[in-house]
Amino acid sequence: MVRDTGTEALARLAEERVDHRFKGLPPDADGLTVTELTAQRRNLFTDGFTTPVLALSAERLDHNLRLMETYATRHGLAFAPHGKTSMAPQLFHRQLAHGAWGITLAVPHQVRVARQFGIDRIFLANELVDPSALKWISSELDTDPAFRFICYVDSVRGVELMDAALRGAARPLDVVVELAAGEGARTGVRTEAECAAVADAVAAVGTLRLVGVAGYEGEVPEADPERVHAWLRRLTALAVEFDKDGRFSGSGLDEIVVSAGGSAWFDAVADVFAELPELSLPALKLLRSGAYVSHDDGHYREITPFTRIPEEGALEPAFRLWAQVVSRPSPEQGFANAGKRDAAYDLDLPFAQVVRRDGTERPATGVEVSGLSDQHAWLRTAPEADLEVGDWIGMGLSHPCTSFDKWQLIPVAEADGTVVDYIRTFF
Numbered sequence: 001m002v003r004d005t006g007t008e009a010l011a012r013l014a015e016e017r018v019d020h021r022f023k024g025l026p027p028d029a030d031g032l033t034v035t036e037l038t039a040q041r042r043n044l045f046t047d048g049f050t051t052p053v054l055a056l057s058a059e060r061l062d063h064n065l066r067l068m069e070t071y072a073t074r075h076g077l078a079f080a081p082h083g084k085t086s087m088a089p090q091l092f093h094r095q096l097a098h099g100a101w102g103i104t105l106a107v108p109h110q111v112r113v114a115r116q117f118g119i120d121r122i123f124l125a126n127e128l129v130d131p132s133a134l135k136w137i138s139s140e141l142d143t144d145p146a147f148r149f150i151c152y153v154d155s156v157r158g159v160e161l162m163d164a165a166l167r168g169a170a171r172p173l174d175v176v177v178e179l180a181a182g183e184g185a186r187t188g189v190r191t192e193a194e195c196a197a198v199a200d201a202v203a204a205v206g207t208l209r210l211v212g213v214a215g216y217e218g219e220v221p222e223a224d225p226e227r228v229h230a231w232l233r234r235l236t237a238l239a240v241e242f243d244k245d246g247r248f249s250g251s252g253l254d255e256i257v258v259s260a261g262g263s264a265w266f267d268a269v270a271d272v273f274a275e276l277p278e279l280s281l282p283a284l285k286l287l288r289s290g291a292y293v294s295h296d297d298g299h300y301r302e303i304t305p306f307t308r309i310p311e312e313g314a315l316e317p318a319f320r321l322w323a324q325v326v327s328r329p330s331p332e333q334g335f336a337n338a339g340k341r342d343a344a345y346d347l348d349l350p351f352a353q354v355v356r357r358d359g360t361e362r363p364a365t366g367v368e369v370s371g372l373s374d375q376h377a378w379l380r381t382a383p384e385a386d387l388e389v390g391d392w393i394g395m396g397l398s399h400p401c402t403s404f405d406k407w408q409l410i411p412v413a414e415a416d417g418t419v420v421d422y423i424r425t426f427f
Contacts, residue, residue: 006093006118013089013117013424014038022409023342024053034409034422044322044417045356051324051392052338054403055413056294058420060318067313068292069098074312075270080104080123080259082290086404088423089117091293102148104288108133111149113426115140123259124151125216125288127158127178127187131165138169150211150257152178154188159201159208166207172250175202176212176257177242179235181219188215195238199247209250212257212284213239217265228265232272235260243279259286267305267312291400294318298348298398317396319403321350323377325391334379336393339372342406348398350377356392364393 014035018025026048029037042048044055072079078101083092092103092114102121105111108130111122128134128151140147153159153175166173177195180188189195195213202210213235217223220231239258242248248256256279261269266289273285291300295315306314323338343350349372352364366385371378377395381387397403404410405427412421 006089009117010090010093016424018409023407024049024051024411025409026050034424038419038421042419044411044413044419045359045392046417049411049419051322052336052342053411054319054321054342054407055411055419056423057316057318057320058412058414060316061294061412064292064295064315064318065094065098067315068289069100071266071270071312072287073099075274077261077270077273077285077287079287079289080121081293082106082125082262082288083114084110085290085401086293086423087113087426088404088410089113089119089426090421090423092117092119095293101284101286104290108136111137115147120144120146121148122150123286123288124149125214127152127154129158129161129165131161134162134165134173138166138171138173141173142170148174150174150176152176152187152214153198153202153208154178154180156198156201159198159205163205163207169207172207172209174211175208176214176259177202177210177238179213179215179238181215181217181231182221184221185219186216192234192238192241196242196245199242203247209253210242210247211250211253211255212248212259213242214257214259214286216262217260217268218262223265225268228268229272232260232268233275236272236276239279239283240277243281248279248281253281255282255284256280257284257286259284259288261287261289263289263291263300264303265305267309294400294403296398296400296403297351297353297396300398300400319397319400320353321395321397321403322392323395325379325387325389325393326376328387328389331383332381334367334381334387336377336379337375338377338395339375341374343372343377343395344397344399344402344406345372346399346402350395350397352379352393353396354394355387356394357388357390361394362386367393369395 082104104123178188297317323336327335352367366382370380410423411419
């Protein structure tokens with residue numbers, strides 16, 4: 001089977017026809033291709049979109065892409081943003097166009113999506129021990145010399161399972177030893193001595209090639225700047241020690257991967273990776289932050305490193321969920337037609353931001369989202385709230401990953417409501 005290039009696959013995506021599968025889109029657009037609908041430049045508020053509808057800000061999306069490109073370049077970091085945030089190949093390619101080295105992913109299904117859309121550098125931030133997935137990835141490596149794939153190892157048993165699945169492969173699979181963020185943290189090898197044992201296990205098989213070390217500082221227990229910096233220095237020290245011991249001597253290896261970086265502590269990653277001494281090969285200092293692409297109005301707005309380093313810029317929340325007020329049973333209460341099926345709520349409830357009535361938009365003064373049912377937002381309204389049945393209410397969201405995975409086709413709207421693109425997701 002001949003695979004489409006990324007460009008061809010995206011073009012085929014644009015020819016998908018709009019229908020009942022896609023929430024919020026105008027009913028009279030059924031049967032149009034995404035390309036045809038985009039060309040109409042419909043207005044989100046006046047041209048038939050139905051509530052609830054999730055929209056991405058075109059301007060803010062572009063700003064965030066540019067800001068992280070600038071940040072990574074300024075700090076000498078390669079960038080492989082975590083694709084599980086959006087699972088949107090169009091955004092993957094925009095991230096690559098803004099200087100990303102590749103895309104980080106978490107599970108085999110996500111790798112299959114990325115490969116279908118022509119992504120040829122993938123970092124899997126997980127140990128992969130499923131034999132069917134390993135054999136498929138091995139076949140991808142064997143048939144595509146341009147494909148670069150790296151994944152975690154965090155146990156000797158994992159190495160044994162990977163080796164058993166990969167025997168007979170033409171190319172070894174590149175792996176990095178994952179250092180755990182601490183006792184009781186998520187995955188990863190707990191001690192440096194155990195890391196060495198895992199590295200020894202890799203060296204003893206021909207199916208794997210050790211190319212570096214990695215981890216996730218977001219799991220550091222009771223994380224604060226001091227603890228996160230200390231753990232990151234353990235990670236870089238592990239790379240130095242492995243290099244000194246000659247562990248990065250695999251055939252054809254031309255760089256050593258040192259990788260970390262979620263969306264809460266990438267400033268600490270930049271600080272510590274800048275201290276990394278010269279190794280026997282060039283270091284690929286790989287940052288993996290993903291939530292930046294849309295940012296949010298809750299969790300990530302609070303924890304983003306840009307609050308600590310304002311001189312570097314600021315990310316902008318790009319999502320807004322629009323719903324319609326469908327009930328106003330009392331002066332203290334209202335209900336809108338968006339709920340758990342439409343809005344992220346795993347970290348915070350949505351935030352009431354603006355109200356639209358008769359083409360005029362104003363702040364949602366005195367309106368608070370107090371709860372969510374499956375298909376309703378519960379609105380608590382203070383005496384000063386001006387809210388009527390039929391009003392559109394625009395809500396900010398917390399946690400980009402959960403927001404993206406509730407919508408298959410997301411309009412991208414300019415500030416005046418003109419929809420200029422549609423983002424397809426694959427969860």
